[in-house]
Amino acid sequence: MRIMHILNHTQRLNGNVHAAVDLACAQAKMGHEVCVVSGGGDFDALLHRNRIKTFFLDQQRKPVPLLKSLPALLGQMRGWKPDVVHAHMMTSAVLSFPLCKVGAIPLVTTVHNEFEKSASLMGLGTRVIAVSEAVGASMRRRGVAESKLRIVLNGTIGSARFEGRDRSPADLSHPGILFVGGLHPRKGLPDLLEAFRLAHSRHPEARLYIAGGGPFEAAYRQLASDTGCAEAITFVGAVDDPFPLMAGADIFVLPSHADPAPLVLSEAREAGCAIIGTDIDGIPQLLEFGAAGILVPPRDPQALAGALCDLLASSEQIRMWRERSQVRIEHLAIDRVARETVEVYLSALPKGSKATAVAS
Numbered sequence: 001m002r003i004m005h006i007l008n009h010t011q012r013l014n015g016n017v018h019a020a021v022d023l024a025c026a027q028a029k030m031g032h033e034v035c036v037v038s039g040g041g042d043f044d045a046l047l048h049r050n051r052i053k054t055f056f057l058d059q060q061r062k063p064v065p066l067l068k069s070l071p072a073l074l075g076q077m078r079g080w081k082p083d084v085v086h087a088h089m090m091t092s093a094v095l096s097f098p099l100c101k102v103g104a105i106p107l108v109t110t111v112h113n114e115f116e117k118s119a120s121l122m123g124l125g126t127r128v129i130a131v132s133e134a135v136g137a138s139m140r141r142r143g144v145a146e147s148k149l150r151i152v153l154n155g156t157i158g159s160a161r162f163e164g165r166d167r168s169p170a171d172l173s174h175p176g177i178l179f180v181g182g183l184h185p186r187k188g189l190p191d192l193l194e195a196f197r198l199a200h201s202r203h204p205e206a207r208l209y210i211a212g213g214g215p216f217e218a219a220y221r222q223l224a225s226d227t228g229c230a231e232a233i234t235f236v237g238a239v240d241d242p243f244p245l246m247a248g249a250d251i252f253v254l255p256s257h258a259d260p261a262p263l264v265l266s267e268a269r270e271a272g273c274a275i276i277g278t279d280i281d282g283i284p285q286l287l288e289f290g291a292a293g294i295l296v297p298p299r300d301p302q303a304l305a306g307a308l309c310d311l312l313a314s315s316e317q318i319r320m321w322r323e324r325s326q327v328r329i330e331h332l333a334i335d336r337v338a339r340e341t342v343e344v345y346l347s348a349l350p351k352g353s354k355a356t357a358v359a360s
Contacts, residue, residue: 019154022337029338036054162243172249188298190223206308255277272325
């Protein structure tokens with residue numbers, strides 16, 4: 001099958017880029033012919049190493065670049081002749097929709113950031129992939145027909161991005177608590193800082209490590225300074241690969257207020273952390289609804305502090321939840337994501353098409 005992925009760029013800036021790159025590489029390893037159309041970026045070299053052709057397309061949300069993008073994308077589609085087009089961002093979906101209609105090419109869209117108002121536009125696809133059951137429910141409420149909608153849960157284990165990665169644990173103090181994510185309100189870091197303040201008063205040996213960057217970094221550093229236990233909090237900064245930190249930590253915490261299906265949980269489970277996550281959006285599904293990680297209410301530092309204290313009070317509890325993080329861990333493999341996504345493509349292709357026959 002000839003698969004064309006379209007996304008705004010291939011920079012390391014956000015999870016939906018990581019998910020799209022992981023998927024494209026896994027599909028190429030399955031034997032499909034794959035190309036990526038984007039504004040280019042950090043992952044292009046990785047795509048080329050995985051025999052994936054890349055095409056440049058300027059998808060800035062400005063009138064002139066977008067008008068130029070339509071004929072450019074049309075030329076790329078006519079030249080490469082995809083059996084299916086897979087759009088991962090709103091701009092990509094809007095640009096692809098009329099061209100796929102004219103060319104009678106199935107358009108598959110993936111809803112990565114359901115919390116954005118523009119996510120409704122992903123309903124333009126012939127098939128709409130939701131990255132968790134929670135995202136699927138949200139898209140149904142937005143009016144996406146059940147016949148279009150498919151659920152393909154995110155997973156990262158076995159990703160081409162991680163080939164040759166350093167799996168040595170970082171040298172962290174113990175018990176070490178780790179947060180990895182963007183430093184902006186959606187990720188709920190202030191809740192964790194308050195929870196840590198409460199837990200640290202009972203367990204002064206605990207240490208908190210914060211990995212990530214973002215527009216609220218200065219504000220969050222001030223909050224950490226105001227906790228009274230700033231000496232136990234370390235801001236690591238942005239990291240390309242958080243796995244060594246995860247491998248060196250005892251507890252991983254994701255206190256998000258909204259999170260459709262965060263890839264970081266797949267990575268933390270692979271690293272064998274004891275995990276605490278908020279009971280919101282796709283987080284419960286990625287933690288096997290509490291079997292593979294502890295769930296707490298979002299925006300509730302007291303509840304989060306209670307969960308932290310339960311773990312910090314007993315090394316046996318930490319060990320037990322480390323083991324539980326491995327429950328059905330194989331379901332988070334990128335190979336499973338790639339297989340299920342190809343099945344979605346097949347459901348969108350016209351019956352009797354050459355691509356359907358070859359894939360079957």
